[in-house]
Amino acid sequence: xxxxxxxxxxxxxxxxxxxxxxxxxxxxxxxxxxxxxxxxxxxxxxxxxxxxxxxxxxxxxxxxxxxxxxxxxxxxxxxxxxxxxxxxxxxxxxxxxxxxxxxxxxxxxxxxxxxxxxxxxxxxxxxxxxxxxxxxxxxxxxxxxxxxxxxxxxxxxxxxxxxxxxxxxxxxxxxxxxxxxxxxxxxxxxxxxxxxxxxxxxxxxxxxxxxxxxxxxxxxxxxxxxxxxxxxxxxxxxxxxxxxxxxxxxxxxxxxxxxxxxxxxxxxxxxxxxxxxxxxxxxxxxxxxxxxxxxxxxxxxxxxxxxxxxxxxxxxxxxxxxxxxxxxxxxxxxxxxxxxxxxxxxxxxxxxxxxxxxxxxxxxxxxxxxxxxxxxxxxxxxxxxxxxxxxxxxxxxxxxxxxxxxxxxxxxxxxxxxxxxxxxxxxxxxxxxxxxxxxxxxxxxxxxxxxxxxxxx
Numbered sequence: 001x002x003x004x005x006x007x008x009x010x011x012x013x014x015x016x017x018x019x020x021x022x023x024x025x026x027x028x029x030x031x032x033x034x035x036x037x038x039x040x041x042x043x044x045x046x047x048x049x050x051x052x053x054x055x056x057x058x059x060x061x062x063x064x065x066x067x068x069x070x071x072x073x074x075x076x077x078x079x080x081x082x083x084x085x086x087x088x089x090x091x092x093x094x095x096x097x098x099x100x101x102x103x104x105x106x107x108x109x110x111x112x113x114x115x116x117x118x119x120x121x122x123x124x125x126x127x128x129x130x131x132x133x134x135x136x137x138x139x140x141x142x143x144x145x146x147x148x149x150x151x152x153x154x155x156x157x158x159x160x161x162x163x164x165x166x167x168x169x170x171x172x173x174x175x176x177x178x179x180x181x182x183x184x185x186x187x188x189x190x191x192x193x194x195x196x197x198x199x200x201x202x203x204x205x206x207x208x209x210x211x212x213x214x215x216x217x218x219x220x221x222x223x224x225x226x227x228x229x230x231x232x233x234x235x236x237x238x239x240x241x242x243x244x245x246x247x248x249x250x251x252x253x254x255x256x257x258x259x260x261x262x263x264x265x266x267x268x269x270x271x272x273x274x275x276x277x278x279x280x281x282x283x284x285x286x287x288x289x290x291x292x293x294x295x296x297x298x299x300x301x302x303x304x305x306x307x308x309x310x311x312x313x314x315x316x317x318x319x320x321x322x323x324x325x326x327x328x329x330x331x332x333x334x335x336x337x338x339x340x341x342x343x344x345x346x347x348x349x350x351x352x353x354x355x356x357x358x359x360x361x362x363x364x365x366x367x368x369x370x371x372x373x374x375x376x377x378x379x380x381x382x383x384x385x386x387x388x389x390x391x392x393x394x395x396x397x398x399x400x401x402x403x404x405x406x407x408x409x410x411x412x413x414x415x416x417x418x419x420x421x422x423x424x425x426x427x428x429x430x431x432x433x434x435x436x437x438x439x440x441x442x443x444x445x446x447x448x449x450x451x452x453x454x455x456x457x
Contacts, residue, residue: 013137015213016148018206020155023130025202026093027159028166029100030068031296032195033119034266035164035289036171037061039274040112040188048186050109055418058267062414064116065263069407071124076132076397079125085133085218086210092126093203095119100196104189115192128399133218135387135395143314146384150307153380154300161296163198167191168289240456241391247453248386248398251324252405254331254443258378259409260416261334261432262371265292267417269364272425276348278358286361294365298372306376323385323454324447330378331440337370338433342426350424389454 041057043049052060079088099118102111134152138145168191175187237245270288273279279286313320344359382402390398420428 012144012148012151013213015137015215015217016134016151018209018213019130019134020152022089022093022155022202022206023152024155024159025198025205026096026126026130027156028163029096029159029195029199029202030119030123031160031163031292032167032191032198033100033103034065035167035292036188036191037064038267038270039171039186039288042271043184043186043188047184048107048188050112054271055421058271058417059414061267062263062410062412062417064120064410065266066407066410066414067120068123069127069410070404071120072128072399073124073397073401073404073407075124075126076128076399076401079129079221080393080395080397081221083125084221085129085136086214087219088125088129089133090203090207092122092124092129093199093206095122096126097196097199097203098122100192100199104192104196107189128402129218131383132387132395132399133214135384136217140388144311145388146310146314146320146381147307149380149384149387150303150310150376153376153383154303157296157299157303159198159296161293161300163195164289164292166194168287170194172287172289237391237394243453243456244389245391245394245398247450248389248401250450251327251382251385251443252402254327254439255378255382255402255405256409256412257435257439258331258334258374259406260412261338261436262375263406263410263413264417264432265295265368265371267413268420268425268428269367271417271420273361273364275352276344276355276359276425277361277364279361281361291364291368294368295372295375298369299376302373302376303380322447322451323381324450325444326381327378328440328444328447330374330376330381331436331443333370333374333377335433335436335438335440337367337374338429338436340367340370341429342433345424345426345429350420350426385454 038057038061040049041052041060042054043051045051075088075092079085083091096119099115099120099122101115102118103115105111106115131149131152134148135145138148170191171187175185175190177185179185270292273291274288279288310320341363344363347357348355348359383399386399386402387395416428416432
């Protein structure tokens, strides 16, 4: 069965599309929570929120999203040795569904923390292993991998597109009301229930079709399977494997700064949009959470184009652009996106009690466009890179290390977003944008050295 699935043909294996839909629903669950979390934390308790101040809410948001990307290190380690990819994905999915349901069933700080903890633990088992399983569908040096991860990335972003729209509609429109005293009542709980249901749908599809389309791939722990195959104890890393591992770690350090900027979308961008952006379009007031669907819309549009470009380049005489070059360009695009917001902040200022004029929403839309383009140059390429370059015995662990960059980045992002309360949006956006551009240029300058390390055999 495994040989059939990994046959190097032009078509992608059907297992890719099963994982595509499984990831789609998991991202629907995650982004449904992500799009409303800061609002839920800051809206008054009587209105359905928890009534926290902005700085505290932004730090909690950063802590949550940081831990979501930390636990894959632990989940990847346990999966490599004891669990196996397919089983780990099921454990993670069910745990996350329980987390969303817990937040739905309670309206308290304690209930929120328990629910977020379950989401964090579940993600640790789910996130690194589904990405690794995509890579396991293909031979080590299969040219289709970059295109496969870009297709897989579309699944992530279809879920990410619908989640804020549905969550925002439920919380800010369908179940939103004002009572006779003019007090607003938001429908946050129903949006969290929808996230839980989405996660369950994904797991039902995965469990029902996994045997047919995945076969035995990922059933055994990768390290255990490797040791049985060689009939010898696990060997230490070779010098070439050490070089490839260090290359991944070095690139991960750069990527931390990318995600620290990118993850302002759910924190400082959300509050800036709520307070300083004119959201009226032909008489309709666009819900704040809907702006987080802009990024996945652009990905759905741009991902097939870039996937086709990478495939065409890989089959040309000159070959594809080096992965590290793509990633350096991605960081530069992120930085430019922040600079686009500078004229808007100069117009609005950072004091919500004294706003001379609200910013045109096209500023934030164009920023999301550049950030999305940068993301497509960096994130799916990075997933493919880890899958290709990692020593087999460390495959899931190093995927966890890659995702760990987002953990550190989200901690940093939360702190940076909180500083907008004291330093202002202009200073924070300018510093992040300039740093991203400089680091992108540095990554481009050492690209050849990193490629040489990754090609060590």
